[in-house]
Amino acid sequence: MIGDKARRDGAPRGRPAARAARRPPWKVNGSPTSADMINTAIAINSLKDSQTAATVLRAYDFTVAVNHTNSDSTLVPSDGSTPQIDWDPNLAHQVYSADYKAGIQSPAMALAHEIAHVLGMDENQATAFETQIALELGEPTRGNYQLVTQEKIYVENSTEHSANG
Numbered sequence: 001m002i003g004d005k006a007r008r009d010g011a012p013r014g015r016p017a018a019r020a021a022r023r024p025p026w027k028v029n030g031s032p033t034s035a036d037m038i039n040t041a042i043a044i045n046s047l048k049d050s051q052t053a054a055t056v057l058r059a060y061d062f063t064v065a066v067n068h069t070n071s072d073s074t075l076v077p078s079d080g081s082t083p084q085i086d087w088d089p090n091l092a093h094q095v096y097s098a099d100y101k102a103g104i105q106s107p108a109m110a111l112a113h114e115i116a117h118v119l120g121m122d123e124n125q126a127t128a129f130e131t132q133i134a135l136e137l138g139e140p141t142r143g144n145y146q147l148v149t150q151e152k153i154y155v156e157n158s159t160e161h162s163a164n165g
């Protein structure tokens, strides 16, 4: 179709929702194992059970690069190209609620937090976004961005979590 190439190569590629309708809003970069691919699909599909997350997943483009280095981060290029999330599908987090109840948040919830950064949110806004999704999915919440420990909590399944208890 005339114009297709220009749309793919040029910076303005249509509204985000129009892009999302043409292809899935995520793909996995790098050299993921089959377990990584499954864990990524499971995480994304679980987030779709949250209305808040599902709305964003329909409207925004990003790619996921799987790592196993206990780190999650998001790069939003200033040239307008597709944001990339670096995500460890086995990294769960020990969090504490506003009233200091401990719980384990799943790697999927960490992915939700990174998706907030795709939207340009700062850490406080991203934590609020993540908390809304956690409430919708029945995962534990953290009272603020700081209420998380740094050590790796390894889980096989990207949706594994515990309650605030």
Ligand SMILES: [Zn+2]
Pocket: 113, 114, 117, 123, 126
């Ligand atoms: Zn963050």
